[in-house]
Amino acid sequence: MGDFWPVxxxxxxLAGRWRVERTVRDLASGEEGRFEGVTAFGPLTGGGLLHEESGTFTWQGVTRPAARTLRFLPGGSPGTADIRFADGRPFHDLDLTSGHHVADHPCSADLYRGEFTVRDEDHWRTVWRVGGPAKDLVLTTxxxxxx
Structure with a gap:
């Protein structure tokens, strides 16, 4: 586990543009989807970054445009972030000072657990495990x- 790059x-x-590749595996059905696109982290009025992701998502042989927006605000301690949905609702905290972070986000009866790993200056990964009555997924980006 010494493969982390402290940030x-x-x-x-994160500021700037990133190429994104995501796999979505449904552990219950065995189905697998794929997202390919770009994430841009641009300045947000009042501080922080606006995360704008866009690309295509392929699921069950059908490819569609996909996009999402998040707000990365300054966190409670230096160098950290408070991640919010586009509408301002809390999502999770993010502290990559060690190059690795785990965050939880309860969503209705499901629990999202995200693991963030920075490999080097130009590469990082998130793995979200989503479990509960409605979902049984692994999203690797x-x-x-x-x-």
Whole structure:
């Protein structure tokens, strides 16, 4: 587990554009989908970053456009972030000062547990495990800095 790359300031590190590849596995059905696109982290009025992701999602042979927006606000301690949905609802905290972080997000009766790992200056990964009565999923996302 010594493969982590510490990030002293998560907002400064994430600023810019990233290529994104995500797999979505439904553990109950065995189905697997794929998202490919770009995430841009741009300045947010009042501080923080606006995370805008766009691309295509393929599920059961059907490819559709997909997008999402999050707000990465300054966190409670230096170098950390408070992640919010586009409408301002809390999502999770993010502290990559060690290069690794685990966050939980309860959503109705399901629990989202995210593991964040920074590999080097230009590569990081998130793995979300979603479990509960409505979902049994693993979402693995790889980010590579777009130069």
């Amino acid at each position: 002293p300031d998560v907002l400064a590190h 790889d980010y590579a800095r777009a130069r």
